[in-house]
Amino acid sequence: MLAEMKGINEECGVFGIWGHEKAAELTYYGLHSMQHRGQEGAGVVASDGKQLKAHKGLGLVNDVFKQADFSEISGASAVGHVRYSTQGGKVFENVQPLVFKSQTEGMALAHNGNIMNAKYLRGELEGQGSILQTSSDTEVLAHLIKRTGLGINETSITEAINKITGAYAFVILTEDKMYAALDPSGIRPLSIGRLGDAYVVASETCAFDQIGATFEREVLPGELVTISDEGIASTRFAMRGRRKMCAMEYVYLSRPDSDVNEVNVHASRKRMGKELAKESPAEADMVIGVPDSSISAAIGYAEASGLPYEMGIIKNRYVGRTFIQPSQELREQGVKLKLAPVRGIVTGKRIVMIDDSIVRGTTSKRIVRMLKKAGAAEVHVRIASPLIQHPCYYGIDMSTHDELIAANHSIDEISEIIGANSVAYLSETGLETAIVKDKTIHQGICMACMTGNYPVKENSDQEAVYRG
Template identity: 70%
Template sequence: MLAEIKGLNEECGVFAIWGHEKAAEMTYYGLHALQHRGQEGAGIVTSDGEELHLHKGNGLINEVFQQDEFTRLKGTAALGHVRYATQGGGGYDNVQPLVFRSQKKSMALAHNGNLVNAYALKNQLEAQGSILQTTSDTEVIAHLIKRSGHLAMDEAIASALSMIKGAYAFSILTEDQLFVALDPRGLRPLSIGMLGGAYVVASETCAFDLIGATYIREVKPGELLTIDDNGITTKRFASPMQRTLCSMEYVYFSRPDSDLDGLNVHASRKTMGKQLASEAPVEADVVTGVPDSSISAAIGYAEAAEIPYELGLIKNRYVGRTFIQPSQELREQGVKMKLSPVRGIVEGKRVVMVDDSIVRGTTCKRIVRLLKEAGATEVHVRIASPPIVNPCYYGIDTSNKGELIASNYDVEEIRELIGADSLAFLTTEGLEKSIVADRESIDHGICNACFTGNYPTEIYPDTLLPAYKG
């Protein structure tokens, strides 16, 4: 999978639907559209009005679900999730949705993001007698809801949300209601749509397109939605703040056919490529992008630089996950299996290789080597984002600075390490200009913490999991 090649992973994708006779099937298709957001586990829970029905497992969505499962997933409401493990790790128990059953009302939770104070809250809950069943930070919200003391479910959820910090796009399904909430900074994407008379919620709008739903709007930061047979109601659980949607959603994570905060991802990436060409021009014969997330930026770079864009690298779409124990030799072979240089395009040419980011540098080094082995006379690497020099605490697996090549080496040293003839990154100002400069409202912004160290929420070093303290 490309996520294994790139070395950068996002936590998950959420999909929910209310009021559709084929709720489980629609959720299955919606999760297919979100598969790029998580490949380690998938799950769907449905409600028939009286009971919640769950099926989940480790693996890709089409590995976890076969036809037989849908006969047991009864109901007109469903909540689905695809997972990439960050905080709490992998394993079946952590695969979402998480279901919590009680005598009065059961609930299923699905979460995209990361709670920066989850470790402290878990210690507090355990001291008060809670017995946690998973190592996922998502479970915390269920215990907080049950301990809130509020009888109305929306009030209990709002109370619980006021105690958590970090990035979160939550969907919570009970027997008779669906709840949707986005953190006060709107760090993660979450949108609402309609499919006939049914309400649909998804991490990305590309899921609406796949099932034929109509986009309505994005969930607002600090907003809690309640969806049931009476329609949809909304309330705020937090004061409005300037939105700081994760910049890596534009750079890498989201599909190019999705719209984020009113901007098309493909168009944004093309603009990044054009900006990069103006900031870091180079004499070359062809421009190529690393499939898939870098292609849009590569096209933009080629247009602005007036250098032909070519498919210099081809992704093998039939390579699945491998369970072979990793070694240096096998890693090299793995890259060759997943990406192939087109010798007839790059041989004897000066190549501009556009990529979206460099995290650890190992993959970029291997791709540069592939291009040179295929006959490229020069390989000039252009990165359509700034250097990643700080860890992300909001749901991306860059847990400490020791893993980040740009935290330990300057640009020239990185160039030498990856074997490129030249290397340049998009500036932070260039990235912001590409994403937010044309907006009319000052309420829109992006989170650049991994580039600048300016985190939009308070970080609590003493309460983070050990992995984040490196």
């Protein structure tokens, strides 16, 4: 039952480019830089101004495009997607961008996030005669757009989006325009860049660096951006309050070289480590980090505590991320293949092991056991984020209370379960300080999975309730 219940959310990466003769190739490189956001499928859809041409498949970006002939998806605009999906399972039909064609026009749609009222909207659409071809919630938006009878434009997209509840970043490509939209709370990341005369949009700014583009600005919460040969235009489809960017983007999901909501990820993680050292010191000989997303926090903890930072764990670079594997069995096997202790460093030492989060506890337990088997005298686990005690409904694979170790056990029990000598977590105040310190009032973070305070909920009429 748990495996079935987990199958409702996804965490993905989207990319789009307008006005470049090598649009499809650049999209490939952009997706490659965001491979960490999804490992189950990838795709590119390009437009030459007359038709949409797609190449997509299951697997990593390199595997999907290994035999690709980019001349077959040529054009001056393209949209791409890397997918980690749980909804609908790992099937080709759900690999994005999804392409829809009618007698008059077509569109390709890429989506990062989760449509919370997708089941309700799907039932409503089917009741009106729509036949949906995939089990992805992304397809719902395409049908809502076409149902307006207004064609594909700012008006129809705005009308359709306003029926959706959830956290989302959309990129939509037609034969003659590209659209990008962000949910009214700004929970998911989406940025705009420039490459010469071309416009680029991406989930993470590391994609801009990959192709040599420069960052221009964030897509604002509740904003619909239209890009065409005439330039770029902005439409607001919802009122914007204080932004609630997903805290897990900083804690775990994003690459350290990305800037999310104009805050550098590495710098914020380093501050998390410093705050954690202030709150939860430990008597130890060294600090180590669990590669890769915990390294920045470990460096910060070491600096603030005065303990030396050491490389106590090495990572096999050719194994995917265990958190976003599609099954618990693969997660557990992935830990064995992925990490190894540096015995000459950890043997006989009291270690502070920094990790970014504990979700299910499986990975932490195996790492602690691995370090002690390698000879570590003590392992004190310090987590650079608060306890994750609540499901995420906004697009991350943490969908039930039952699978969250902190929702069902005390900190002392967690310490015993994972075999650590002690466990401590960063406070909610510490996390917020590390991320939004010295930033303007419109910037904030969503910590719903930690606090249970959800910025977006569904009311009885299936409409979005956005909380400032």
